[in-house]
């Protein structure tokens with residue numbers, strides 16, 4: 582069983598930064614969720630208009646298909662995707678065991694990091710609309726929330742520690758299944 586990670590949270594929380602670090606440190610196949618948006622979605626966000634559920638379903642399905650294809654190849658994956666609502670996460674995790682890492686921080690801190698980011702289509706003015714629909718992980722969802730406070734290295738270390746703990750539970754499950762089959 583492969584491991585599939587979605588790094589989630591509002592625009593500017595650090596998803597791409599953390600997902601790339603997981604790719605670099607652990608070798609998981611990596612995709613930037615924004616790269617799967619149709620041009621119409623990019624145009625809409627660039628114009629300062631929040632996406633609707635209808636805009637997001639096809640995008641979420643394409644990301645899910647990418648993960649499902651990698652699962653079939655036995656690859657581990659990490660993808661950045663805002664995954665703001667539980668219903669979005671259900672689409673992302675369809676037919677593939679998915680671990681969500683929610684990067685959480687204050688509106689003020691994320692606004693500041695967004696306003697300093699250069700060369701990105703997402704206007705900082707859309708941040709309130711992202712917080713407005715954000716549904717944090719429920720206890721029964723497969724994932725963890727980590728703080729984005731501190732340096733990039735501190736944030737990445739927290740994410741990798743959480744992922745390693747999850748990977749250990751997956752390995753233990755696989756070992757138990759293998760032992761049961763051999764018995």
Ligand SMILES: Nc1ncnc2c1ncn2[C@@H]1O[C@H](COP(=O)(O)OP(=O)(O)O)[C@@H](O)[C@H]1O
Nearest residue numbers: 592593594595596597598694698731732733736
């Ligand atoms: N812990 C951190 N400390 C300082 N700057 C950060 C930190 N995490 C991310 N950043 C910066 O904040 C901005 C948003 O991060 P990014 O990874 O692009 O977020 P997202 O992919 O969620 O939109 C980027 O300019 C990034 O370099």
Ligand SMILES: O=C(O)[C@H](O)[C@@H](O)[C@H](O)[C@H](O)COP(=O)(O)O
Nearest residue numbers: 591592593597615632637663703
């Ligand atoms: O569902 C959405 O409204 C968008 O996907 C949004 O959440 C995402 O954040 C943008 O694609 C901006 O990209 P960044 O998150 O990288 O800023």
